[in-house]
Amino acid sequence: MKLTTLAIGLTCCFGSTLVLSAAPINVSSSGNVIGDDVLYSIGGGNAVTMGSAGNMDSISVGGGWNNNLVCGNMSLNHTLENQLNGATSGFKNIMSSVVQNATGAVASLPALILQRANPALYNLITNGILQARLDFDRSKGTCRAIGDRMADIAGNQMGWGKLAEGQAMSQTLASNSDAVSAVEQVEKKGGNDGVTWVGGDRAGGSGQKPIRIVGDVTKAGYNLLNKRATGDTSSISKDTCSNGMVCNVWSSPQEATAFANRVLGEQQQQTCDNCPKTVTAAGVGLTPLIQETYDVKLKALKEMLTGNKSLSAENLEAASSSSLPITRGVVAALKDERDQDVLARRLASEVALSEVLEKALMLQRTLLAGSREPNVAANDLAVQAVDQQSSSLQQEIGNLKIELDMRQQLAKNSPMTIIERGKARTESSRGVLPGGPETDRLNQLQSPAKSKP
Structure with missing residues (x-):
């Protein structure tokens, strides 16, 4: 009977231990054993x-952050028409009394015939065109100034587009010395040509791979630390790692990039037209x-x-x-x-x-x-x-x-502190008080007192 009771107790004890091994660390799961x-x-x-x-979802932002605030879409012809037709101010404010006559004359006579037939009217139209050109240049310069200001404020959303536009300008001027034609070409291109990125390749433009800051820089760093080309994607075996720091942690650039994207997320940039300028994905941390x-x-x-x-x-x-x-x-x-x-x-x-x-x-x-x-x-x-x-x-x-x-x-x-004080009290209660200096004191207390003579 005693052996049976002991066996049941041991079985319950070991059974509780097996259940507790899968529980998280806390005092209640450990019971009185801890x-x-x-x-x-x-x-x-x-x-x-x-x-x-x-893994966190990607969030696209920056659909309306065009690289140059579409300043390149400004039309000089449309500006002149609006100036002469009175749709906008400028020439209308200066020569309001003759705008309607000038509009009718321009519609029916070529410029040369108009000069011979009515020199005064021709001069008025010429002055109107000059005034429209000045207003056009001023408006476009204002648009560019606003774009530059927004690039400073918006940071990455417009900065990459400005960078792509600047690189496109340098490439255009290398083959075209006509300033007006070069500016027109750059405005048509916008940021579709992308920017120079890791390894000297173009990225972020139309038909190009996006600029992935975390992934691309991690990949480049992995290869540079292993003395390889920045675009190398091959794995490094333990035999060829030669006790290298990075290749002992990650065997390939893809593993390093996956770890970086899992922890830090990703920040993707594009400069092409009609595409989101920034796509971000949050990391989960460590x-x-x-x-x-x-x-x-x-x-x-x-x-x-x-x-x-x-x-x-x-x-x-x-x-x-x-x-x-x-x-x-x-x-x-x-x-x-x-x-x-x-x-x-x-x-x-x-x-x-x-x-x-x-x-x-x-x-x-x-x-x-x-x-x-x-x-x-x-x-x-x-x-x-x-x-x-x-x-x-x-x-x-x-x-x-x-x-x-x-x-x-x-x-x-x-x-x-509480545990140590509890242990101190326990140890004190277990101590034995020291005996008195007098021997046979108990017998002396029990014996009757001697009467004095």
Whole structure:
């Protein structure tokens, strides 16, 4: 009967342990087995906040941000007609008394006949054309000035279009010395020719690939750090990596780009007409990646603790990170630990945090290298965008560090003080009071007092 009762108790105990192994780190899931001093000395539960998140959707903006505010669509002929017909001010205000007569004369007589037939009227029309031309140039200059001002305010939305227009102007002037004709050609082209981008290729224009700042710069940085051409897309095996920093983290530019887009999102720019100038996709940050890595590391560690897998170098590497390796001694000590569940989960969370932070720091280095690519470095808009993404990544890393330090400090503050004071009271109650200096004191108290003589 006693053996049966003991077996039932052991079965319930082991059954509860198996159920608890799949639960998150918290005091209630660990019951009375967890040592409070262990829980608070390691900083509580998980190292940092973790949670899952999906990929974010892309958002298109900038459909109305034309590269030159369609100033090139201004028509001189239409301007002259409106000036002479009185639809707009200018010549009408100067010569309002003869506009109607001039309109009828122009409609019926050529300019030469008009000069001979009515020199005064011809002079009036000539002055009107000059006045219309001045108003046209002034209006177009005002439109350009507004466009330049909007480019300063709108930043990336119009700055890339202005850059494309400037590069188109330089290419046109190289083959056409006629200033008026060159300006007309550039206005017709707009930003359809795109801009010079990574590797010297044109991008962002009509029929060209979009400018993907995060992806293209990450890809260029990956290849530059591995001494390859910026447009190389091939993978790098472990044998040819030669202990390289970047190729040990990501085996191909596509993997590095996928990690960068998952964390930072993407900022896509285009300069062509009738296309969205900016398309953005928000990143999910580092927290979901820590959760995903934590699940993988905890599973690998549990398999070794339960004996399903041996303590081989490959299995230990699967549960480790480059900056925080898990050794055989750590796993052996965890097997004999009564607080195995909590400590294993905490260890897996710290390994996941270190691995993701290692990739984040490597991404920073990759973005820095990519921003040094000549075509990117010569583009202030691209450099500013890369710096902004790098700053966002640095802020994410700093937030994780602050959270980790804060959790450790809070867990070691009041909870540890309460536990230590409780232990002190317990130890004091177990102590034995020292005996009196007099021997046989009890017998003396029990014996009657001697009467004085």
